[in-house]
Amino acid sequence: MRTEFYSSLSQNFSQLLEDADDYNVTIKVGENQNTQEFRAHSTILRARSPYFKSALSNQWANKKKDGMILFTKPNISSPVFTLIIKYIYTGILDLTNVSSSDILGLLVASDELILEELFKHVQNYLIEKEAAWLNQNLVKVLLIVSKLASCKQLQDYCYESICTDPEPFFTSKEFPILDKDIFLELVKRDDLGIKEIDLWDHLIKWGISQIPTIIQNDVKKFTDANFRDLKKTLDPFISHIRFYEISSKDFFNKVRQYRKILSLELFEDVMSYLMAETEPQYKRLPARLSINLPESKIIRRRHVVILSNWIRQMDSISTKNKYKFQLLYRGSRDGYNINTFYSKVNGQGQAIATIKIQNSEKIIGGFNASGWNWNYNPNYNSYNYGYYNNRNPDNNKNHFIFSFGENYEIKICKFVSGTGLYYGNNCMLAFGDGDLTFSGGTGSCNQRSYDQPILDVNSFVAEEMEIFSIQKIMI
Structure with a gap:
């Protein structure tokens, strides 16, 4: 008969973390005035984290002082590392009253420290329990999770949320700081639920915000240098815009004045299609899919x-x-x-x-x-x-x-x-x-x-x- 006493084991290791006098590792986290030192045991760190197993190996150059192994992790905050070290020692994670930002920080830190079990749990927790916060901070979240190869599930969640309801994302005050690669990924998608002319408007506003030399939004006052800079910035996006899905009126009023950032051949081809209904010479991308919401009295x-x-x-x-x-x-x-x-x-x-x-x-x-x-x-x-x-x-x-x-x-x-x-x-x-x-x-x-x-x-x-x-x- 097999009996498991995990509860008492976790409790004993918790006491080891809190009261140990035989620690041999000091970990300093945070930066500037918000730093904190944690004491730990190399044996436990090596057993629980592949990151620390490598870091504490003989091949890793550890900084030592008086026989103590020193680590500095300025990119991990004290509240986040408090959760991590307790998880490492006890297997317990309590996210009650933990801020959403710190939970996102925990996701990033658990990825860096190769704590796969913790990483998977936190990623699921953000999607299941923090959906409202995620949807209010999609730019911030995507800037962070797009750099994490293991974070595909949360990346997909963010992209799907934007594609289904893009207007709050594109009109948020954080939108101008959006990374080019993230924006390009969105523009490429067939399921981005937005009118093409509205996407063009947002693309122009984003492009202008990336160029410090453009000091006014009035396109009539743009210099040739302004147009060259804007063309260079937006060139990766142009081939993914569905110009043939824009009405002739909108093209005339909102696209025509930016014709200098388009190739002459593309501009003439779209004009010919819209005005004379000629067959496009350029590849015509399919119209974007959008969710047709029912006339619901309950859900939005x-x-x-x-x-x-x-x-x-x-x-x-x-x-x-x-x-x-x-x-x-x-x-x-x-x-x-x-x-x-x-x-x-x-x-x-x-x-x-x-x-x-x-x-x-x-x-x-x-x-x-x-x-x-x-x-x-x-x-x-x-x-x-x-x-x-x-x-x-x-x-x-x-x-x-x-x-x-x-x-x-x-x-x-x-x-x-x-x-x-x-x-x-x-x-x-x-x-x-x-x-x-x-x-x-x-x-x-x-x-x-x-x-x-x-x-x-x-x-x-x-x-x-x-x-x-x-x-x-x-x-």
Whole structure:
């Protein structure tokens, strides 16, 4: 019989960190007035971190003083290293009351120190728990994570968020400091959901902000040198602009005055296409895809971004899908009759259910990964309701339920055990063994099958309820 006592082991190592008098490593973190020294044991550091294993090897030139190994890490802040050293010694990470900026700093530091387990956890935590902060700081976050090769998941999240709702990103005050390579990656994408003329406007503003010698925004006052500098700055972007998708009016009013930064051949070709409808001689890029948001009374574009990213994580086929939300059912429009409900949603594939709580900013709902699939019985003019109770974990693992707070903070509740989804003649929605049930305008939430409750109360009244089918758009 094998017994594991990890709790006491973690506690003992915590005491070793706090009270040790036999340490042989000193690590100084931070810079200027915000520095702090940490004491550690080389044996533990080597065992827990490949970075320190190499750094403490005989081949690494360590700075020593009185037999003590010294490290300086000015790029890691004291609050961040406090979390790291506790994780190294105890395996414990507590992000309660830790600022979002420090959590991002923890991601960067864990990548540098090759703490793969910690890195993966923090990356997932940022996406799952800090979505609102990420979406408000996309320029800052992308500037940092674009330099981390291991951070593909968070990079993709940021790019997808921008492509789905680009206007807040392009109009943010941080936009002028955006790195050229990041901006170019966005301009190349077919799924950037923005009008081409608006993208052109943002590109021009960004380009002008990169050139200190351009001291005015009035293009009529630009010198030849100004145009040469602007052309050099924007030249990598020009071939990725869909000029043929811009209207003749917008091209005349907003592009024509910048013709000096375009090749004469391209300018004449676009003008010929727009004015005389001639066949383009240059490669015509396809129009960009954009998310067609339903006329929802509950969710907004940012909700769609966040939910799409979660659905994408559940998608075992492709991580490159975009999703179109198609309204199937609305309570205030279609009524809360269960037969009507099933006639709208049955056989429509994967779907998202959303509910706006009455007298609250809360939005709750669930992702039905399998869809509603009941056979219509013409003899009874209704659906053949049975009790669907699938306890196969493989069939339930992709369902999830969720709640949104006032500032888009999302809580995702994952299936653990029991029933992932059931439906029958007494309910419209039933996720889990009571975790989220709804019918006739009211519902209840009693955690049983999912890992956490989505509401702090057990019952609720809906202000509105909507069901959307989830249609994949391959890119």
